[in-house]
Amino acid sequence: MQPVGNILIVEDDPDILVSLNLFLKNEFASVTTTNNPNEIPSILSSKDISVIILDMNFKPGARSGEEGIAWLKKILEIDADAVVIMLTAYGDINLAVNAIKLGATDFITKPWDNDKLIATLKTVIKLRFSRKELNYLKQKQKQILQDIDRDYDILWGRSLVMNELRIAVSKVAQTDTSVLIVGENGTGKDLVAREIHRLSHRSNEVFIKVDIGSLNENVFESEMFGHTKGAFTDAKDEKAGRFEIADKGTLFIDEIGNLSLYLQSKLLTAIQNREINRVGSNKTVHFDIRLISATNKDIQRLVKENLFRQDLLYRIETIRIVVPPLRDRGDDILQLSDYFLEKYGIKYNKPQLKLNGDAQNKLLSYNWPGNVRELQHAIEKSVIMTDQNILKPSDFNFLTQKESPVNSNITLNLSDLERQAIELALNKNRFNLSETAKELGISRPTLYKKMEKYKIKP
Missing domain, CATH: 1.10.10 (Arc Repressor Mutant, subunit A)
Structure with a gap:
């Protein structure tokens, strides 16, 4: 097997440098030596060092270890994940404890045991590789989250109602309080939830969405709380639930108004105690989440009709945010239309599509019962079907204002x-x-x- 790991030895004694170099060079990919600690920064910037063996004293007669401690701190400033083994001729346990508290990985004394030194170095090299892999995965996750955020950007528009929404979102995002988002189907409640997460201090952690409407009641506990292997017939492997997966991040429960009273009690217990038990296990699992919920139902009416628990509502609705329907957003309709025209024009290789004035008026006068989602589908369909660069009213086939279904949410006051x-x-x-x-x-x-x-x- 090819030797792995690049070793840097920083030691003032030239005999020890030669001895360690001869001993280690056949065990590892490379060994770099220096008797001058001032060379450490340049070496770290030019080479991928796996382990640093650092002497604790460099001046003749020095025994305090202060020089080694000072250089340990500088190394960790350069690379917070550096693996440093302290080397000293004086086996002072206090020095060892102090160095490890400050970030050293291990501590060895002169003279050293060859087998133990090799074993220690190979172990800490694995640690170094693990740290690098973890950092890589964190960076990858961060990039993925940024890419996801780009796919879920909110088009705020210039309407007064959306400006008020933007202000509310920015205020709420700075806290960890529970938020209930209400609004009609297709208004973009999930986008608002993601925006709250993106602006919060948890933005570098996960955003986990649970669509209650897509969960069968029989698998709710397994999906939300997880299960152990063999907990039920199909539990062939151990599985973490959504609360565990969302730990340190945000859990978004969509369409919470569809939850049965029995499952509401299960959810309430988990939220109150901030802990769950996997199905089939007595072991308690604690979690730390920011909870955001959403519904298109009249939640207060459900409470009055005893279809939704008042105590659960208190837990999920510290702050309520209302997402306005598209019909209340005025000229935002045209801004959204232009955005979708560009998006689907690129997708279907039909660039530079425009709406003529009559088409714009038709979109503005329509009631949009399906809100932004309906507008998006209408634009996509028109882009697919048109052979022209200018879209006309006839390119949009939806209900006229008179044919639009009556919406019970429209005020007549x-x-x-x-x-x-x-x-x-x-x-x-x-x-x-x-x-x-x-x-x-x-x-x-x-x-x-x-x-x-x-x-x-x-």
């Missing part, structure tokens, strides 16, 4: 409708108050009064 009309007009006219007042058919002073009444900031 006159004050609410007036506020929404003002906000839509402001967004459409990019907060030009004169144009907004003209579009609403009111005077500018009246617009000021109404903005003050509804606390709408220009």
